[in-house]
Amino acid sequence: MLDYLEGGLNLVKHLDEKSEALPDHIGWRLWQASRAWQAEFAAAMRVAGHGWFTEARAALLGHIPRVGTRQSTLIDRSAISKQAVQQLLDGLETEGVLERLPDPKDGRSKLVRYTHKGLDALRDGDRIKLQIEQDYIARLGQQRFAALMDALRALDARQAGAIDREAGV
Amino acid sequence: MLDYLEGGLNLVKHLDEKSEALPDHIGWRLWQASRAWQAEFAAAMRVAGHGWFTEARAALLGHIPRVGTRQSTLIDRSAISKQAVQQLLDGLETEGVLERLPDPKDGRSKLVRYTHKGLDALRDGDRIKLQIEQDYIARLGQQRFAALMDALRALDARQAGAIDREAGV
DNA sequence: GTAAGTAGTCAAGATGCTTGACTACTTAGA
DNA sequence: TCTAAGTAGTCAAGCATCTTGACTACTTAC
Numbered sequence: 001m002l003d004y005l006e007g008g009l010n011l012v013k014h015l016d017e018k019s020e021a022l023p024d025h026i027g028w029r030l031w032q033a034s035r036a037w038q039a040e041f042a043a044a045m046r047v048a049g050h051g052w053f054t055e056a057r058a059a060l061l062g063h064i065p066r067v068g069t070r071q072s073t074l075i076d077r078s079a080i081s082k083q084a085v086q087q088l089l090d091g092l093e094t095e096g097v098l099e100r101l102p103d104p105k106d107g108r109s110k111l112v113r114y115t116h117k118g119l120d121a122l123r124d125g126d127r128i129k130l131q132i133e134q135d136y137i138a139r140l141g142q143q144r145f146a147a148l149m150d151a152l153r154a155l156d157a158r159q160a161g162a163i164d165r166e167a168g169v
Numbered sequence: 170m171l172d173y174l175e176g177g178l179n180l181v182k183h184l185d186e187k188s189e190a191l192p193d194h195i196g197w198r199l200w201q202a203s204r205a206w207q208a209e210f211a212a213a214m215r216v217a218g219h220g221w222f223t224e225a226r227a228a229l230l231g232h233i234p235r236v237g238t239r240q241s242t243l244i245d246r247s248a249i250s251k252q253a254v255q256q257l258l259d260g261l262e263t264e265g266v267l268e269r270l271p272d273p274k275d276g277r278s279k280l281v282r283y284t285h286k287g288l289d290a291l292r293d294g295d296r297i298k299l300q301i302e303q304d305y306i307a308r309l310g311q312q313r314f315a316a317l318m319d320a321l322r323a324l325d326a327r328q329a330g331a332i333d334r335e336a337g338v
Numbered sequence: 339g340t341a342a343g344t345a346g347t348c349a350a351g352a353t354g355c356t357t358g359a360c361t362a363c364t365t366a367g368a
Numbered sequence: 369t370c371t372a373a374g375t376a377g378t379c380a381a382g383c384a385t386c387t388t389g390a391c392t393a394c395t396t397a398c
Binding site: 081091108109 | 353354355356357362363364
């Protein structure tokens with residue numbers, strides 16, 4: 001193997017770029033596409049003045065409906081530990097995007113709610129999502145885009161189903 | 170892994186209960202699908218005895234062809250800083266997955282090469298990828314799966330094009 | 339042969355996550 | 369009604385991943 005490398009950089013380059021293609025399986029493609037979307041969205045959000053926006057925070061916000069939610073619900077819903085959720089909420093609260101209120105129904109619990117600033121960001125986010133989607137449709141064509149969404153939704157349904165079976169539901 | 174999938178289940182539940190539309194845009198779907206694939210793959214790798222396997226390391230290994238590569242090439246190719254690449258390589262070297270050799274052609278440079286252990290992991294990884302893919306095909310159907318891959322490849326091509334334009338190529 | 343550029347390293351720090359240990363409150367049940 | 373168990377949230381410490389800045393060693397261009 002080293003013989004190849006010692007044989008000259010051109011050969012190595014050739015092997016790298018032509019003979020051994022970069023990964024082209026579904027996992028790699030999904031990862032690349034997801035990263036690209038995240039990067040595009042985050043950049044647009046920063047341009048729109050939401051400098052506090054990060055990927056981790058976005059992932060959490062994706063689980064908070066506009067009407068707000070209980071912190072414990074959020075913990076159940078997101079895939080991370082309650083301490084991680086709490087730390088992210090601390091940051092978002094400091095940024096003024098969210099606020100936490102005591103739950104009048106349960107003295108242990110807290111309600112997480114968007115501030116005005118948070119709702120503004122959601123609105124901008126929706127606009128940016130639509131813009132990116134329009135761009136994707138323009139490049140893929142309506143049909144291929146629809147097929148993409150359809151397949152992704154079907155995959156999601158399959159995962160929920162898998163859990164149902166595991167849980168004996 | 171299960172935590173994540175459970176999150177997906179709760180997502181569905183939430184839709185039923187509160188009927189507030191949760192994210193259903195392309196970015197969210199891509200993110201969910203990508204995370205699910207990563208989790209499934211990583212779990213299978215750990216079961217196969219590759220306990221050192223993590224997502225960050227996987228992302229780096231995805232850029233290292235079987236014949237190995239120069240560290241600087243790896244730095245160019247991956248989207249992270251050279252120091253981050255180095256730290257990941259340090260870890261993988263400690264785990265015995267990779268080794269670094271001086272480049273006989275360039276005294277500054279180092280060659281990154283898989284060890285026997287690393288090549289074993291690649292082989293298991295390929296097997297697992299195929300298994301997951303077969304599972305996806307079984308659930309989506311050949312046609313929908315092909316449409317998914319086609320759309321993802323088309324998106325990737327568009328991004329490469331965008332970069333080319335930015336670089337003035 | 340020297341100035342500029344490239345490859346890699348070392349160090350310090352930020353972010354995002356983890357586990358463990360804890361307080362405060364609610365609920366179930368003898 | 370007590371009390372034990374469970375739930376909601378917090379505090380603290382630590383790990384993994386990634387960043388920027390400063391540096392050494394080597395190569396290349398002129």
